[in-house]
């Protein structure tokens with residue numbers, strides 16, 4: 001990015017931060033909340049948590065939500081993306097038992113946000129399925145589509161008058177970790193259960209979208225989208241086989257979710273269907289391990305989103321391999337894709353092993369989506385950087401600035417982006433990594449009873465970017481104290 005022209009985010013561009021219920025709320029069994037798959041998984045397997053800290057208490061946002069909103073006001077954000085815990089509002093997962101105290105908690109949070117002019121952006125599902133539904137088959141069962149629709153209706157009935165941004169599901173690609181035995185519920189069904197899960201997640205999303213479209217949209221005028229994990233695969237070099245390998249990788253990691261909703265003909269990408277079918281036959285399966293979508297399902301899915309939520313953290317290089325079955329488990333997504341992934345040693349590393357900074361990845365991703373899906377409406381719903389504990393998070397500042405600059409270039413080249421959301425407002429429970437990887441603009445002292453939150457350098461820098469709508473590479477704050485800027489003053493800046 002050598003040219004020095006100053007690029008600005010428009011006034012209507014929304015800046016925000018994100019969290020999710022399991023990662024911040026704590027209060028795992030308070031006020032009638034049911035057990036989630038993450039409660040069970042980490043209670044049963046404490047040895048899997050890097051530093052032994054699970055989500056039982058986390059940031060205690062269930063009790064400290066007013067402090068969370070105060071931090072949002074200090075940052076001066078336009079929106080706050082948070083998720084609703086399904087088992088907190090429906091302890092059995094089904095609507096036979098509605099937990100009023102759970103619903104009240106989100107009422108309070110939403111009202112507190114609106115009181116200060118902060119737009120709530122609600123994720124309906126962020127990985128924490130009620131354990132009782134897991135025992136009935138979870139996301140591998142087709143019944144989950146109806147369960148999800150019933151749960152969603154409850155939320156729309158209760159909150160749609162105040163919530164204008166809805167995200168049905170966070171990252172359907174969770175299926176590959178959940179059914180790869182890596183994350184809750186820890187089921188090992190690679191190349192089979194994971195694909196069933198993807199199909200049902202997409203259908204659940206589409207049903208929720210159609211429900212809003214039919215019964216709530218006219219009245220409340222909100223938008224419903226889905227957040228996808230869209231990291232970018234660059235070919236390792238210009239060799240044709242690596243270019244093709246990168247395209248296959250993108251079909252499996254982007255197209256698998258985007259094609260059914262955003263492509264002209266719908267359905268999973270042809271390359272993915274053909275590849276999994278061929279491998280399945282070779283492996284002795286009569287039918288493809290990738291479930292088919294019926295013509296009604298294709299119709300239901302096509303066009304079922306007002307925006308695509310982009311969760312983008314990093315990039316990979318993709319290299320063609322012919323011997324993938326010797327490297328990866330068979331069957332598995334990795335074997336079906338059949339490529340080798342690497343990251344450059346020159347990319348700065350975050351605290352998470354997979355997280356390296358390659359800002360041009362978001363630019364390339366945006367242009368790829370524009371070309372492939374005809375300039376879809378997007379919203380960056382997550383982007384973030386992990387460190388250890390320190391208030392001086394220079395590497396996060398660099399990461400944020402460089403990615404935002406790359407995003408400005410993508411906007412200039414025609415990408416339709418409504419807003420940007422930093423993961424995360426504060427340090428939280430990073431799933432199996434516990435609190436060993438910190439993603440927060442605010443540091444959280446998990447040892448302290450009140451889970452004290454303190455602004456990091458990145459919080460001050462992000463506040464400044466939001467105020468000025470430009471990314472100033474050399475700006476440093478005079479003091480590390482953060483305080484609330486009244487909205488009226490902010491709007492004058």
Ligand SMILES: CCCCCCCCCCCCC/C=C/[C@@H](O)[C@@H](N)CO[C@@H]1O[C@H](CO)[C@@H](O)[C@H](O)[C@H]1O
Pocket residue numbers: 020170171229231311313314315316341342343354382423430431439
């Ligand atoms: C020499 C070895 C080289 C290996 C190179 C291969 C590395 C591939 C890495 C690709 C990235 C895969 C993992 C990506 C994960 C993220 O996209 C995912 N974690 C995003 O999920 C959200 O992230 C937040 C932070 O992790 C999380 O807290 C939040 O709940 C998720 O929504």
